[in-house]
Amino acid sequence: xxxRFITRKGIAGLSLVISGLLAISACAGxxxxxxxxxxxxxxxxxxxxxxxxxxxxxxxxxxxxxxxQNTSAPLTLDAAPQDQYDQRLQLLLSQNGLPSTxxxxxxxxxxxxxxxxxxxVNVSQVLNDAGxxxxxxxxxxxxxxxxxxxxxxxxxxxxxxxxxxxxxKQIFAQHGIAVPTTWDQFLAAVxxxxxxxxxxxxxxxxxxxxxxxxxxxxxxxxxxxxxxMRKVADGNAKLTDPQYVAAADQIAKLGAEGVFGxxxxxxxxxxxxxxxxxxxxxxxxxxxxxxxxxxxxxxNKVGAANIGFMRFPAVTGGAGxxxxxxxxxxxxxxxxxxxFGDTSREWLKCIAxxxxxxxxxxxxxxxxxQMREKxxxxxxxxxxxxxxxxxxxxxxxxxxxxxxQATTISTQNAGxxxxxxxxxxxxxxxxxxxxxx
Amino acid sequence: xxxxxxxxxxxxxxxxxxxxxxxxxxxxVPIVWSAIYSFMDGGLIGGFTFTGFDNYxxxxxxxxxxxxxxxxxxxxxxxxxxxxxxxxxxxxLYLFHLRRSSTIVRTLVFFPVVxxxxxxxxxxxxxxxxAPVEGPVNALIQTLGGTGxxxxxxxxxxxxxxxxxxxxxxxxxxAVLLYAGLMDIPEEMIEAARLDGATGSKLxxxxxxxxxxxxxxxxxxFSINGTMKVFDSIIALTGGGPAGSTTPxxxxxxxxxxxxxxxxYGSTIAMVLTLLSLIVTWFILRSTRRHLTAS
Numbered sequence: 001x002x003x004r005f006i007t008r009k010g011i012a013g014l015s016l017v018i019s020g021l022l023a024i025s026a027c028a029g030x031x032x033x034x035x036x037x038x039x040x041x042x043x044x045x046x047x048x049x050x051x052x053x054x055x056x057x058x059x060x061x062x063x064x065x066x067x068x069q070n071t072s073a074p075l076t077l078d079a080a081p082q083d084q085y086d087q088r089l090q091l092l093l094s095q096n097g098l099p100s101t102x103x104x105x106x107x108x109x110x111x112x113x114x115x116x117x118x119x120x121v122n123v124s125q126v127l128n129d130a131g132x133x134x135x136x137x138x139x140x141x142x143x144x145x146x147x148x149x150x151x152x153x154x155x156x157x158x159x160x161x162x163x164x165x166x167x168x169k170q171i172f173a174q175h176g177i178a179v180p181t182t183w184d185q186f187l188a189a190v191x192x193x194x195x196x197x198x199x200x201x202x203x204x205x206x207x208x209x210x211x212x213x214x215x216x217x218x219x220x221x222x223x224x225x226x227x228x229m230r231k232v233a234d235g236n237a238k239l240t241d242p243q244y245v246a247a248a249d250q251i252a253k254l255g256a257e258g259v260f261g262x263x264x265x266x267x268x269x270x271x272x273x274x275x276x277x278x279x280x281x282x283x284x285x286x287x288x289x290x291x292x293x294x295x296x297x298x299x300n301k302v303g304a305a306n307i308g309f310m311r312f313p314a315v316t317g318g319a320g321x322x323x324x325x326x327x328x329x330x331x332x333x334x335x336x337x338x339x340f341g342d343t344s345r346e347w348l349k350c351i352a353x354x355x356x357x358x359x360x361x362x363x364x365x366x367x368x369x370q371m372r373e374k375x376x377x378x379x380x381x382x383x384x385x386x387x388x389x390x391x392x393x394x395x396x397x398x399x400x401x402x403x404x405q406a407t408t409i410s411t412q413n414a415g416x417x418x419x420x421x422x423x424x425x426x427x428x429x430x431x432x433x434x435x436x437x
Numbered sequence: 438x439x440x441x442x443x444x445x446x447x448x449x450x451x452x453x454x455x456x457x458x459x460x461x462x463x464x465x466v467p468i469v470w471s472a473i474y475s476f477m478d479g480g481l482i483g484g485f486t487f488t489g490f491d492n493y494x495x496x497x498x499x500x501x502x503x504x505x506x507x508x509x510x511x512x513x514x515x516x517x518x519x520x521x522x523x524x525x526x527x528x529x530l531y532l533f534h535l536r537r538s539s540t541i542v543r544t545l546v547f548f549p550v551v552x553x554x555x556x557x558x559x560x561x562x563x564x565x566x567x568a569p570v571e572g573p574v575n576a577l578i579q580t581l582g583g584t585g586x587x588x589x590x591x592x593x594x595x596x597x598x599x600x601x602x603x604x605x606x607x608x609x610x611x612a613v614l615l616y617a618g619l620m621d622i623p624e625e626m627i628e629a630a631r632l633d634g635a636t637g638s639k640l641x642x643x644x645x646x647x648x649x650x651x652x653x654x655x656x657x658x659f660s661i662n663g664t665m666k667v668f669d670s671i672i673a674l675t676g677g678g679p680a681g682s683t684t685p686x687x688x689x690x691x692x693x694x695x696x697x698x699x700x701x702y703g704s705t706i707a708m709v710l711t712l713l714s715l716i717v718t719w720f721i722l723r724s725t726r727r728h729l730t731a732s
Contacts, residue, residue, distance in 0.1 A: 086696075087695050090698055094482060113482050113483075117482050117483070205590070206678070207675070207677065207678035261568060262568055262587060263568035263590055264587075265587055265590025265679050266562075266566070266567070266588075266590040266679075267568065280569070403697070404697050408692060408696060409681075412677065412679075412681055415678065415679050416680045421591065421592070433500070
């Protein structure tokens with residue numbers, strides 16, 4: 001009798017419940033429409049939990065140089081962890097509820113989709129209208145343009161990092177090795193270190209092993225030219241083409257020789273930094289964000305004066321040059337069109353004018369924004385600034401123009417490339433397959 | 438004769454409705470939704486379009502999906518056998534060998550079950566570590582004259598470490614579960630069998646095992662469903678690597694839907710996993726029911 005009841009009336013009841021729930025959820029979707037408002041007396045922001053520098057700088061601006069803007073539209077900041085960030089942004093965009101300002105999605109590829117969806121404010125237009133064209137450093141501006149494949153700026157580069165090889169001056173001196181400027185000199189130096197029992201390079205190969213693919217990317221830019229990865233992104237070249245595979249083979253060869261250490265595939269970021277800063281490896285590829293760790297005597301046991309920076313060596317006969325600096329603008333700051341009104345415009349202008357100085361004063365960070373005042377730089381910061389100024393152009397990194405799927409495969413397989421258990425051919429084939437999806 | 442409340446349909450409906458509504462909201466609606474998404478392509482930004490069975494076709498031609506499916510199958514079968522067999526041996530040890538003094542051993546073996554997965558994974562990363570500090574396993578290998586192994590850096594060895602960790606983490610649970618089943622076997626029956634001359638393996642095979650079968654089946658169903666949906670221990674120990682060698686369907690589904698924003702394809706993977714779980718459970722229940730009736 002019970003089962004008969006379930007079959008007849010139960011199904012009717014069930015469908016009633018389901019339709020009710022669907023109706024409720026449909027209302028919920030509609031209710032969140034336009035949550036961002038349109039310059040409605042509130043300036044909301046979303047950042048990453050880890051980017052405390054951005055949070056601190058924006059908060060400092062709200063009580064400092066941008067106090068007037070904050071009075072008419074108070075700043076409310078929210079933060080999300082990196083692994084949920086892209087998903088949250090996409091959800092907010094689909095509900096037309098993006099905050100007034102937010103750090104860009106984790107991959108430039110997703111950022112381009114935001115631009116295609118007409119969700120973002122054209123920052124360069126606003127800056128031009130306000131006569132603030134020079135607020136963004138040219139190097140940083142070019143990076144953001146490369147990110148999104150557009151001549152217009154759709155984000156403010158509130159972070160700027162140059163990348164290259166940090167080396168232990170003491171170890172280099174002990175073994176009588178000069179800073180290599182070509183790949184051949186570099187390989188000779190590596191051989192010398194290995195013969196002496198010194199681990200040549202400390203690098204993070206544990207998933208996500210982006211530290212390893214940085215070597216691959218930098219080598220590709222030196223050997224095949226600054227547009228080598230753009231060609232792949234546009235479909236004009238394939239990673240399985242012989243010249244790209246040859247680059248991966250270079251890294252695989254280093255890996256097979258044990259140049260990255262005996263446990264590179266399980267070495268994470270912190271472990272890598274620790275190995276290098278305790279003098280147990282001669283070199284490490286890293287961005288200029290590492291200056292903070294280098295200047296911290298608790299972490300750096302070899303002393304800040306003993307750490308040097310060298311550009312990624314040139315490949316003889318390659319289409320790239322040593323002064324094309326690998327760099328990144330982190331996740332730049334975007335502004336949502338749906339929440340853009342007069343007060344947001346004022347905020348954007350104020351951030352553009354004052355972010356550089358405030359970030360330096362509060363966090364000691366060099367950003368992609370022009371500084372209006374003169375500041376005292378530490379020796380390492382001086383190195384970074386000199387490198388930025390001495391580099392006529394910048395290049396991105398291996399995965400910069402990849403989809404998140406190809407990025408995942410690349411960083412997941414990097415460890416195997418770096419310990420010699422995956423050939424350059426196999427590595428490139430796996431990433432190319434993910435790119436083709 | 439007492440009148441059952443179920444004879445009153447209205448009362449039944451009233452009593453069942455709240456629970457049914459909640460069940461519908463938290464279980465059925467998402468499942469139906471997911472099933473619908475599995476026939477769609479697109480994302481939150483561009484919207485969704487109906488693509489028929491494209492996602493399912495993609496699933497069976499996608500090398501990553503195939504590798505995830507293979508890993509899930511191997512992991513589920515091997516872990517289920519391992520968990521239940523070890524649990525069974527432990528429970529026999531508790532009952533026949535340790536007897537009353539088994540409490541302390543039971544507690545110790547059960548202890549990893551209550552530890553947070555992330556803590557266990559960190560522990561195993563250290564235990565099997567090579568650099569910068571050698572873990573006990575590599576230290577032992579080197580003391581015996583071998584060379585250290587980057588356990589979590591190799592594709593096969595990482596799978597091995599994962600197996601060891603998950604067995605260590607879960608065997609206590611199955612031991613307790615089967616021990617409870619063993620306790621239910623009447624003492625007289627075992628005594629009678631012993632008087633009839635059954636000892637050791639004969640006693641276990643002809644008396645203990647058949648009597649334990651219902652609990653054993655539950656343990657198998659628990660285990661196979663749990664291991665097919667493994668997620669947390671892999672995320673914490675290897676993150677699916679190296680080179681995707683420890684990526685099961687669950688993790689691939691998570692990456693696809695939430696990492697790559699492909700909700701349609703992600704839902705397809707989820708549906709395949711759901712169907713697999715259903716089929717395997719149905720198969721186990723059916724075959725053992727026949728076995729139970731036969732015996």
